[in-house]
Amino acid sequence: MLTIDRATLEDAETILALQKLAYQSEAKLYNDWSLPPLTQTLESLGEEFRTSVILKATEDNRIVGSVRAKVSGGTCAIGRLIVHPEFQGQGIGSKLLQAIEASCAGVARFELFTGSKSEANIRLYQRHGYTITRTQTISPTVTLTFLEKPANTAL
Numbered sequence: 001m002l003t004i005d006r007a008t009l010e011d012a013e014t015i016l017a018l019q020k021l022a023y024q025s026e027a028k029l030y031n032d033w034s035l036p037p038l039t040q041t042l043e044s045l046g047e048e049f050r051t052s053v054i055l056k057a058t059e060d061n062r063i064v065g066s067v068r069a070k071v072s073g074g075t076c077a078i079g080r081l082i083v084h085p086e087f088q089g090q091g092i093g094s095k096l097l098q099a100i101e102a103s104c105a106g107v108a109r110f111e112l113f114t115g116s117k118s119e120a121n122i123r124l125y126q127r128h129g130y131t132i133t134r135t136q137t138i139s140p141t142v143t144l145t146f147l148e149k150p151a152n153t154a155l
Helices: 007-022 023-032 044-053 092-103 119-127
Strands: 002-006 053-059 063-071 075-084 109-115 131-137 144-149
Touching: 002 092, 007 044, 007 053, 007 063, 007 075, 007 109, 023 092, 023 109, 053 092, 063 092, 092 119, 092 131, 109 119, 119 131
Parallel strands: 075 109
Antiparallel strands: 002 053, 053 063, 063 075, 109 144, 131 144
């Protein structure tokens, strides 16, 4: 049974290993193995635990997904939504996205980004009400697509 809970610093090493596994498909898509999720250190992830909300999805005591968010000035910036490749296509990404949004109650809007070639990610976010707001080229091979949505004040 899938559960989503707040991750702890003790989960950092497992989450970092999963992140590096999950982002390999992105690295192949962009032919860029220097993407920040692939080069992040355990120390910098530890810092994120102090400044961000980090959730984990667990199936049979195994971390199979994670997502992070940081709130600043009424905006919840969501990042590093990852699902183990063996568990993709089962709705875990959607559940993580909904859970991180719920954990950032009281914000005016949600914002996130993904690679412009990551069509499945863009479709996922659009299914959840996100709209593309801009793109930004960060290297000769990588352009980011930024998406956002207003928070549902009725919740």
